[in-house]
Amino acid sequence: GLSSSLKDEL
């Protein structure tokens, strides 16, 4: 989902 892709960064 959208939010998961947002939190793949450090």
Add this chain to the structure above:
Amino acid sequence: MNIFRFAGDMMHLTSILVLLLKIYATKSCSGISLKTQELYALVFLARYLDLFTDFISVYNTIMKLVFIVSSTAIVWCMKRDRVVRRSYDKQLDTFRHYFLLAASFALALLVNEKFTFQEIFWAFSIYLEAVAILPQLVLLQRSGNVDNLTGQYVFFLGAYRAFYILNWIYRYFTETHFSRWIACISGLVQTALYADFFYYYYISWKNNTKLKLPA
């Protein structure tokens, strides 16, 4: 993962290694703001709450652990290590960083992806990271001369978020569902705060002179 983001992460890691080198090699933390280090430790603790719940990659988990452990170790060392803490510029490091904490948290309550515990703390960590360097920049201006390792530390710390901005531009054009306004705008503010430091750092590098920030 793209080259801009990887380069950004490596610069971030380098900045922390340079700081650790300075503290352990010179056994001194003169010119380093403890308040900025405390804010960074909070940034990582607030941002990586999902460390044990969401596994993204080995790289992601290892880097998160490195950032949390190194930032808390630096704060601990500047506060507890008998030799290092003697060189702390307590009288110069007087920025009221509690305002930065309160403002970042208040903004995170107002502007966030979703009004959930994890999202609010994530937004809080993003806003706090943007302003966390202020006590350090103020300390550098007050202490006048900047030693090489401290100058390199601040330089790499500023460069890392600049590369993240390139990463967000790249992802915006290559991924369909990509939008990170909170991180992007905050990242722009964060990098802009370094603008004057970068200018004086470039001048000192070009003239091969000691880095001096105007008081």
